Amino acid sequence: MASIFSFPNHCLKEMMLMASLLLGGIASAQHDEVARAEQAFANKAIEQGMKRAFLENLHPKGVIFDEGRILNGISIWEKTPESNAKLYWKPWYTGLSKSGDLGFSTGPYEIRIPGRDSAVAAGSYNSIWVRDGEKEWKVMVDLGIRYSPSLFGTSLENKDWPKGPLLTGKTGQHDGWQEAEKAFLDAYVSQGSKGIGQFIGQQTWFCIDGRHPALGAEQSRAVLPTIPDQLDFEPVDGGMAQAGDLCYVYGNVHYNGRTNNFLKVWQYGDKGWVLVLLVLQW
Structure with missing residues (x-):
């Protein structure tokens, strides 16, 4: 299962x-x-x-x-x-x-x-x-x-958004939630908000402060240009399921002299780590 x-x-x-x-x-x-x-x-x-x-x-x-x-x-x-x-x-x-x-x-x-x-x-x-x-x-x-x-x-x-259960995750051995977060940070630092696109799947939801949620791959990709390329993500803590198929990480977002927060939920599948939920304030 x-x-x-x-x-x-x-x-x-x-x-x-x-x-x-x-x-x-x-x-x-x-x-x-x-x-x-x-x-x-x-x-x-x-x-x-x-x-x-x-x-x-x-x-x-x-x-x-x-x-x-x-x-x-x-x-x-x-x-x-x-x-x-x-x-x-x-x-x-x-x-x-x-x-x-x-x-x-x-x-x-x-x-x-x-x-x-x-x-x-x-x-x-x-x-x-x-x-x-x-x-x-x-x-x-x-x-x-x-x-x-x-x-x-x-x-x-x-509404035109994904419905029903998603049954594509797989178990695995990982280096904790830090593995998913490192991949995200490497992509974002090198490519800006465009780099986030590689982690979007069909069941991805983006919850960005001040906007209605972006539900599914198409809507999530559409809001990428609105995310600044200069955000400074500071992971604070996270956790992983014993099965290794689901993890989360939260922390601080620094931008223009202000500090806000983020939360990411990751699912592990055939293509590696995919975002299922990104909550972002800046």
């Missing part, structure tokens, strides 16, 4: 079940494992408040980001006062390693305040989920981007 990527949506359940049966009888529930954890997290935030939801779902070593700073999520949320604001989000695109210990999730979010007719902020969240053995899933990385207008009410089936 290979790495599993899915685009969860209530309207797509039948299609995903059919796809799973066609692709070797893989259970649709397994495709949605990360999506279920993400949706349960989102539901708790609405029902019991953001603070409690984040404290219960963040990994003890999990990180969040604030204007270029990388912070321990638990420490920040313990100090955060309760709020009447509501954070709504839902998973659109999720992935799960073959070993079942590493996954990712991305989708739209909105922040709403009672008494206001429209959202006060909107964008896409991007999460890395980890699991130790048979224990619960926990969020290790949480990096969001902002854009307008909101996509929270958008229906997946009305």
